[in-house]
Amino acid sequence: MADEQSPSPLSNISPGLEFSETWPVGRFEPQTIVDGVDVVATPEIIGCMEGTVRDAVTPHLPDGYRVVGSEVECDHRAPTPAGGEVEVTVEIEAVDEENDQVVATATVTDDAGIVATGRMQHAAVDRETFGGSVERRFAELSAAGPE
Template sequence: MQQPFSPGATASVELIVTEVDTAQAIGSGDVPVLGTPRILALAEAATVAAIARQLPDGTTTVGVRIELDHRAATPVGRTVVARARLTKVDGRWLVFAISVTEGDSTVAEGRVERRLVDRQRFIGQAGRSS
């Protein structure tokens, strides 16, 4: 299969923080600010969006490794933007640099690794024990 991806692909995803996005609501803490798991989900959504148009038919990508530094608290009502940039392609392995910002402030940053897989095979194997 010819490599459909090349470094440099980017995308961003925006979120207005609501009560359901807070650490209290998610169960990852007891404070009413944007929860780390929600930041992670937003960052992954940006990685998916960055390569969505280049995916070969019958394939998808799955997250396999995440490094995330959550640097600042974000209260309800504020808007955050997750940005992903594809930095490395190694066969079926894709590496993204991610950042989440609120205005000029960095809320979180890190990297996400995803793997290109056959969608049907992956779904079929998902229920099997190893």
């Protein structure tokens, strides 16, 4: 979170910001439906949505910051063939500078129409500070050993 002395890392981002990106799909765990018909799995669709939010927001963040996902909703409405492409359009819905949170909506389309819609929340984090948190968490997990 931004402290009283410094502005939020999200201060250059406003609701209404839109960004679109095209993604190749079906490279990660395509789902075979019948007789070799492969479709894109929901986790890959979510990854495309998350990546598009990251690419939309990152250029507006101060050096050393990035966004990390904290919440995601996805309505995967229609199959799309593995090996094709989808276009993801995101729009920033809300910016909470006090808590360094941004909420975005996404629409995923292929040549036949809407594939999925979603809503995601991301936190803006200082890479160095967040990296330290990740290292501490991994050390805790390692010390705990397998169950």
